[in-house]
Amino acid sequence: MSTPHPETWLKVTSKGLYCEPGDFFIDPAWPVDRAVITHGHGDHARAGHKSVLATQETTAIMGSRFGVDFAGAAQSVAYGDTVQMNDVTLSFVPAGHILGSAQIVLDHKGSRAVVSGDFKRRPDPTCPPFEPVPCDVFITEATFALPVFRHPDDAGEIAKLLHSHGLFPERSHLVGVYALGKAQRVIALLRQAGYDAPIYLHGALLALTQLYQSRGIELGDVRPAAGMSVEDLRGQIVLCPPSALSDRWTRRLPDPLPVAASGWMRVRARARQNGAELPLIISDHADWDELLRTVEDVAPAEIWVTHGREEALIHQVRKMGRRARALSLVGREDEED
Ligand SMILES: [Zn+2]
Ligand SMILES: [Zn+2]
Secondary structure, eight states: OOOOOGGGTEEEETTEEEETTTTEEESOSSOOSEEEOSOSSTTTOOSOEEEEEEEHHHHHHHHHHHOTTSEEEEEEEOTTOEEEETTEEEEEEEOSSSTTOEEEEEEETTEEEEEOOSOOOSOOTTSOOOOOOOOSEEEEEETTOSTTOOOOOHHHHHHHHHHHHHHOTTSOEEEEOOTTTHHHHHHHHHHHTTOOSOEEEOGGGHHHHHHHHHTTOOOOSEEESTTOOTTTTTTOEEEEOGGGGGSGGGGGSSSOEEEEESGGGGSHHHHHHTTOSEEEOOOSSOOHHHHHHHHHHHOOSEEEEEEESHHHHHHHHHHTTOEEEEOOOTTOOSOOO
């Protein structure tokens, strides 16, 4: 019996990527009966499925974001667990993207596909590192898949923030970060750099930061900014969602210095748009070099690209002697990074 090509059992539908023999969708864009979720970001994890299968951290994140009734039923697994769905075996392997993020390894009749969700390769103190899994088809994101995107060392970016903090002790440094993943990573990187003063949080960042702490991620002394006086926040580092950098919320801060931490800060126009005086390039997605290194490490016969800058990656992967195609999935945007 010959092994079936993943193309024959893993299909793109209007609701998303569908595994026919297992009868489930991965990160579907619309409510479905059975959803398998790679991680908690909004373009992958949605409320309203009849059943959800994901890591314990991801189901906890979905519960925090959408409420405890985010799905009819939820099954939580740990990294390394396997689950059988008809004649498809699923296993969950760290993707290194955010807390709970998993690559989903699908084995069917001797053929294997790996759905990476989103991933990065550099160390992140808030989640276990990406593990390359050999496979026939590797399904990858392409958020930063252009040679211009080469993320610098994150310790160097955090050093820029601490340098500015030292130069302007009378100002508060207001750092715009996405609530899930980036906020907690920036806090952890500040702690790694030796910053041990309290870090203040906008209300929109509190619940997910507490969830990270409850999962054993050490973030030190973090406090709500609400209720603090202007004088209390002088000289402090305060984290808020990117949208709050330029809204009236900042009026409670003494002479705020707006900072943004995102992979998109490589693009000067985006930094200006965000109103960031100090742009920091800190990304939870693989950059160009990480994407190509991952293709080498995973060594699949074929790459499928879900979202981002598909053409450049497909062109490069073909030059590397492998097959590549775009999946054109619906419902994926340039995400929170
Ligand atoms: Zn993501
Ligand atoms: Zn994504």
